[in-house]
Amino acid sequence: MEFFKFALENNSEGRDKLPCPCYICHNLMYHKADVILNHLSKRQFDRTYTCWHRHVEKREEISSKDAQGHNTDEGNELEDMTSQFVHRVDDDLNVTEEMLSDSEKPLYEGCKYTKLSASLKLYSLKEGHSWTDKSFTTLLEFLIDVLPSDNVFPKNTYRAKKNIMYNGFKLMYSDPVDVEKLTWHKFGLKKDGLLRHPADSPQWRFINGQFPEFGSEERNLHLGLSTDGNDIDVYLAPLIDDLKLLWEEGVEVFDANRNEMFNLRAMLFCTIQDYPAYGNLSSYYVKGEGGCPICEDGWKGKWLSASRKTVYYDHRPFIPLDHKYYAYRKECVDSLIGTLLNISGKTKDGVNARLDLKEMNMRNELNAVETGKRDYFPLAAYTLSKKEKVELCASLAGV
Structure with a gap:
């Protein structure tokens, strides 16, 4: 047999046991030469094993792809992940039973893919094309529906990950x-x-x-x-x-x-x-009055009726005032510029803000002035004229 002769000639390390390429062992089980011969006389050669890289043949790029560039050697990825593990535990079937179950079980009757190899192939596509978990689950549900009813495809993204994860722990x-x-x-x-x-x-x-x-x-x-x-x-x-x-x-x-x-x-x-x-x-409540898991009841937020949101005073209470991290964030600077320039959607000085100030009894000089015909809000000290806005923008542009 050509394969067996090749395997023995390239056994440069003189190993007693070699990976068996029958369709059941799938190069995952290591046996002595006479056992491998016995297997191959009774069982078919693993048809996915087209490049004998497990037995030292160099794997050429062309050997694993057809003219259209499709992968024709799907078994190699799974074998690469598991060969070292199984080689070291040899014939301890209790150790490899769980791993081999998924790696030997056909996806459905007559399919060349196993449950594990199909999961690996699909998951590699998911990662390579940046599919979301939700879209991947939708794809799995569709494949389960169109494939024969005896298919063992994982039902969702989590099950696919789990199928790979437990084998991954062993391979680590x-x-x-x-x-x-x-x-x-x-x-x-x-x-x-x-x-x-x-x-x-x-x-x-x-x-x-x-x-x-x-x-x-x-x-x-x-x-x-x-x-x-x-x-x-x-x-x-x-x-x-x-x-x-x-x-x-x-x-x-x-x-x-x-x-x-x-x-x-x-x-x-x-x-x-x-x-x-x-x-x-x-399972901690991070909204409402007690939104801080560290302070808990020691730091209460306040509900603003007009703005309809809870605000919290004393930001970063555990950081000293002179600490380098006690600084303005980009969002704060954006809000500040938006308020100074009175940009719609960006300014924090609006009707709701003035009503909240009145409710909290703060900055009463900014409360609405009732004239009998139409109420109006007084200008704040930071309100800029058109000329001042132009000067501010020019100044910021020059920084």
């Missing part, structure tokens, strides 16, 4: 070099008082102190969640279930650096989001 530890990077905070951290890594933070030390069993295993993961809050309710509930599983039970993972299995646990260490999403993630 399949490379000894990557494992060393994942444990750098334990063995490579410089303790010089500087904050260059989350492990330098008081929060990291506090968590490890509160949960010493978790902190003593340096391979456990401290995860970060970043979200803009869009459609967060769709994903938050199942995400919490997954985080609970990773925290309470963990998943069995093979450590290629130490050549051993261990129970990997993970925790949500920090989140990055805007203020509204912070409320969704923490």
Whole structure:
């Protein structure tokens, strides 16, 4: 057999076991030569394995694409991700059963794609073309509807991510070099008082102190969640279930650096989001009178009846007045210029603002003057004439 001869001739490392290219093993399982021969005599050769790169043949660009530029070697992407992991665990079926389930299960009867390879292919298209999660879910729903009824396509974006994620956790530890990077905070951290890594933070030390069993295993993961809050309710509930599983039970993972299995646990260490999403993630009310999660009842906002919004006094109360961050933001400068030039839609000096000042008993000289026929608002001290506005603009242009 041409393939078998090629594989043996290129086994320069003299490995006892090689990846088996039968359609069931799919180059994910490693066997001795006689076992591979037995498999190939009973089973078909994996038809997606057109370039024998698992057995040292050089993969040319033309070999994986047809004349139209379409990918004809879909199995390679999945194999690239999983070969190291499976090679190290060899015949331990308990270890690879979960991963192989998705990588062997056809998307539907007779389909060349598996559940995992289809998820990887579609998700790479999503990322490459900047599809939103919502549009991707809509596409998945359509594909599920048009494909045969026995298809096992993930139902939404979250399920597709989850399908890839659990295999990804295992693959993170399949490379000894990557494992060393994942444990750098334990063995490579410089303790010089500087904050260059989350492990330098008081929060990291506090968590490890509160949960010493978790902190003593340096391979456990401290995860970060970043979200803009869009459609967060769709994903938050199942995400919490997954985080609970990773925290309470963990998943069995093979450590290629130490050549051993261990129970990997993970925790949500920090989140990055805007203020509204912070409320969704923490279940804290970030609107209304008590909108500050730090001050809580110690810092009350005030409702403005005319403007119909809550405002908060004493911005940045924890920063000294001479601090470099205690400065005007762009939005503040825009509002200031808009008010000075009386730009419609930009000025903060309008009817509602004057009515709110009256309600708060502030700047009474700016209250409306009743003349009997028509009320009018007095000009404020900062009101500029047309000539003064031109001079201000010229001055700003010259800065």
